Amino acid sequence: MEETPRTPVITIGLNAGQATFDYAMAELKNLVEANHMTVVEEVQQALSRPQPGTYFGTGKVEELATIVADDGVDTVVVNDELTPSQIRNLEKVTKARIIDRTGLILEIFANRAQSREAKLQVQLAKLQYQLPRLHTSASQRLDQQTGSGGGGGFTNRGSGESQTEISRRTLQRAITHVNHELKEINQAAATQRQQRERNQLPSVALVGYTNAGKSTLMNALVREFGKSDEKQVFVKNMLFATLDTSVRQLTFPDQKKLLLSDTVGFVSQLPTQLVKAFRSTLAEAANADLLVQVVDYADPNKEAMMATTEQTLHDIGVTDVPMVTVFNKADLTEATYPSRAGDQLILSAQDPASIALLVQTLKEKVFHNYVTADFLIPFADGDVVAYLNDHANVLSTGYEATGTALKVELQDTDFNRFKQYVVTP
Ligand SMILES: Nc1nc2c(ncn2[C@@H]2O[C@H](COP(=O)(O)OP(=O)(O)OP(=O)(O)O)[C@@H](O)[C@H]2O)c(=O)[nH]1
Numbered sequence: 001m002e003e004t005p006r007t008p009v010i011t012i013g014l015n016a017g018q019a020t021f022d023y024a025m026a027e028l029k030n031l032v033e034a035n036h037m038t039v040v041e042e043v044q045q046a047l048s049r050p051q052p053g054t055y056f057g058t059g060k061v062e063e064l065a066t067i068v069a070d071d072g073v074d075t076v077v078v079n080d081e082l083t084p085s086q087i088r089n090l091e092k093v094t095k096a097r098i099i100d101r102t103g104l105i106l107e108i109f110a111n112r113a114q115s116r117e118a119k120l121q122v123q124l125a126k127l128q129y130q131l132p133r134l135h136t137s138a139s140q141r142l143d144q145q146t147g148s149g150g151g152g153g154f155t156n157r158g159s160g161e162s163q164t165e166i167s168r169r170t171l172q173r174a175i176t177h178v179n180h181e182l183k184e185i186n187q188a189a190a191t192q193r194q195q196r197e198r199n200q201l202p203s204v205a206l207v208g209y210t211n212a213g214k215s216t217l218m219n220a221l222v223r224e225f226g227k228s229d230e231k232q233v234f235v236k237n238m239l240f241a242t243l244d245t246s247v248r249q250l251t252f253p254d255q256k257k258l259l260l261s262d263t264v265g266f267v268s269q270l271p272t273q274l275v276k277a278f279r280s281t282l283a284e285a286a287n288a289d290l291l292v293q294v295v296d297y298a299d300p301n302k303e304a305m306m307a308t309t310e311q312t313l314h315d316i317g318v319t320d321v322p323m324v325t326v327f328n329k330a331d332l333t334e335a336t337y338p339s340r341a342g343d344q345l346i347l348s349a350q351d352p353a354s355i356a357l358l359v360q361t362l363k364e365k366v367f368h369n370y371v372t373a374d375f376l377i378p379f380a381d382g383d384v385v386a387y388l389n390d391h392a393n394v395l396s397t398g399y400e401a402t403g404t405a406l407k408v409e410l411q412d413t414d415f416n417r418f419k420q421y422v423v424t425p
């Protein structure tokens with residue numbers, strides 16, 4: 001379904017000899033395509049650090065200008081975040097619009113955001129990116145591509161203030177406003193989280209590089225173990241299909257329950273403005289009892305992607321949560337699957353045996369506060385029997401003269417609650 005032709009662009013990057021350079025450029029190409037553009041040429045310069053004024057060195061900038069003219073493109077995408085003056089200078093020489101990596105990712109996020117919270121988070125990141133870049137084409141383009149300006153028109157009230165001062169104040173006011181709205185939403189989310197914590201269900205968060213298959217795994221688990229009224233989450237073969245956190249309850253046949261969350265995927269050099277704006281969305285991962293890092297096992301850059309994920313988790317302050325690594329999409333590789341070695345699994349989200357192995361692993365990691373005991377519950381306390389049937393794993397039921405005899409595997413908190421009924425068999 002190709003509606004409009006893709007905008008042709010040239011990508012440029014500085015090769016400082018870093019091992020990850022090729023990967024970064026390949027990733028940039030994917031980001032460009034995710035933004036409905038297409039790369040016609042890639043230009044790189046071997047340089048240890050960017051030139052403060054023009055990013056590339058002077059000669060290389062001239063060369064770029066010629067390439068832009070020859071290719072007949074009007075947009076250049078840069079593999080790094082640029083300063084406002086670098087953007088201006090590059091535009092002057094090349095006569096092309098310059099989009100830096102941060103601006104590109106912001107555009108993609110803005111176009112993907114669906115919920116009010118995601119929209120506000122992207123808006124906040126965008127305003128913070130624009131503030132130091134007032135009146136640059138980068139800022140104006142972001143407005144054109146993402147709708148809505150900095151919040152309100154820039155009317156000069158004749159007070160003698162410069163246009164820039166007014167614009168800056170307008171942006172700052174918009175930032176305050178968006179922050180305020182987000183705070184309200186966050187409070188509601190925090191309350192929900194507290195309520196869930198009170199339910200004492202363990203929580204597992206799917207994390208990882210964008211397009212690794214997190215949402216697909218979530219759906220496979222929800223289809224089998226979710227409540228019947230719980231919705232499937234959105235899956236698509238594109239970068240950043242998911243921008244909102246979804247939480248679903250899973251109930252296994254033995255009545256063990258956990259909360260599973262799916263969240264926004266990562267990419268290298270995720271702009272700090274976005275990481276900050278999405279902090280509350282990512283809080284689900286920070287508060288989890290277990291992280292499941294999902295990796296696209298078929299991707300040749302999977303190691304760099306894992307490093308990116310670990311770096312991003314570190315950046316958002318998630319450091320002490322135990323982690324299981326799932327090498328997904330094994331069906332696209334030669335590997336034998338499903339298989340498990342310690343905390344690493346090789347599987348395919350499309351394969352039932354793989355889902356079974358994942359469930360077994362999750363259960364082993366998460367449900368360690370369970371005990372097995374025998375109970376004799378007087379017939380008068382039938383509600384206790386009903387509770388245990390709903391909330392615990394009843395291994396056997398028998399009837400004696402004085403009441404119901406149950407052998408039950410249950411959470412230690414429930415065990416303590418019903419201690420008075422425990423008998424030694
Ligand atoms: N062949 C194969 N394809 C898979 C597998 N798991 C997921 N996919 C496909 O990979 C693409 C991305 O899947 P998603 O589940 O949306 O990925 P995600 O990690 O949630 O991505 P973001 O939300 O963008 O971070 C989709 O086209 C899926 O159908 C798998 O095990 N095998």
Ligand SMILES: [Mg+2]
Nearest residue numbers: 214215241242
């Ligand atoms: Mg997803």
